[in-house]
Amino acid sequence: MDFEFKNENNQRAVLLLHGMTGSPFEMKQYGKNLHRAGFDVYCPCLPGHGKDLLNVKKIKWQDWFNFAEKKYNELKQSYSEVYLGGICMGAVLALAISEKHKDVSGIIAISTTLFLDGWTIPWYSFLFPLGLHTILRFYYSFPEQEPYGIKNETVRRKISALLKENTVALNYIPMTCVYELLEMSKQVRKYIKDINQPILIMHSNRDDLTSLKSADFVYKHISSSIKDYIILKNSYHLITMDNDKDFAVQKSVEFLNSISILNNSRIEQVC
Template sequence: MFQDDIFYKGGDHAVLLLPGLSSTPLEMRPVAKALHRDGYTVWVPHIEGYGLGAPCADWHAWVAAAREKYRELWATHETVSLCGLCIGATLCLAVAQEEPDVMALSLLSVTLVYDGWTIPWYYPLIDLAFHTPLRRYYRYHEKAPFGLKNEVLRARVAKSMSLHDASEIGAASLPLAHLYHARRLAAHVRARLDRVTADCLVIHAVDDDTSSPHNARIVYDGVSSKVKQKCLLGESYHILTMDNERETVADETRRFFRDAIARRTGAATSETRIISKALLRAKRRHAAA
């Protein structure tokens, strides 16, 4: 019910969007619609063995499948940019490390380290547990707030997970294999961040419950992109594409991709800019006081 690809035919510039681990294309639909309104061809694929509803493939297969989707778009479009959420953002980085023609990246809640405030203390033992009989039995059960600060959306997701064992943001629980291969992918990507040269936008919530803003700093400091921007949000948790600031996320992504295309055609200059909406709000409150 949640697994169908989203594909919107547009113009000569395309965007491949990758949802989070064991999640669904619906998770990326708000950003996909905004990009399509700007004229992009947009594809949010279901990747077998990565997305919801299939036994876990290893992380090498995830990267190979994502690169195949990228190349399909590259063969028929002038430029292709990538946008991903959580491990989907990490997967975008893995593709960009191998595909130097990637136009631009929008990395939402990028996750190289699961260090948010809802992550259990034993999470670092995942690698050890994977090599024991626990790999056949253990599942990590999603729980409130489900990556959502918006209470109405959170209640809707909780109801769907109780009725269907899944929702548009993914499975109600994750097998150990998914967590293990996500960690292996993150380690692979982190060791090769300097291979990323595409224009890079990193958007992260200050109060991300799954991966702290430390992840955004790692990526921002590690990539070799000449143009890179960081945007910190203060009214959302992990699922930025659906939470309170989803319109801001879509708008910042649209703007960044538009400017990247303009820079390639010589219509704009390359300039590093760090955006922090949470910081701006804090400064305004301080000034008012």
């Protein structure tokens, strides 16, 4: 499920990180378009996902972090500029890595999930802590259901068919995954003021999983001097596959190129 799109002698790479119980599939077309714009693109399948889906309940958020951090360090050996981009949990992960690694060139945070408060979250969500912080979390799962993070009905039907096969994502969300995501989100919220890299934040005001509260929090508390915040209006959670996907690519390429030019001008001034 991993994908890589590379050019010869390129010095600019983007490491993409997919969402919770998802796969690189949800970012593949987005990644192809970044590649066409002149960036090498890498999107690995996170631990507990892909062919390893059945083991996802055993995974800790530190496993996701360590895996993604290793991929980042590998890319730093070959590229002068390495950007991080993530959707959902992947955006939280990108922020966590950027807090530790100040040489991250820039961040693209899509549908950042610091809080689970979207419009499809059940009314009884106030009871979640009873399950999340007890042994119950190892036995309970939430079934995936429409709209699957997709507003576009044609794409939604395709996703629905694929979910039945468990090929591109789980058709349920283990409570253990929710617990680990929220634990990682807690750490990111705690240290977000230590993150100062350029960032592009994109979030839909119709996100079914996480409201604008998450994106607002990032924009308000991050210490980046360069930070762009775009609110989309024609998608749900999976922006990279939904109605706003082309616009998201356009703004991402503009952001990456602007930061790349800025980085190169700084290098020239030093020389």
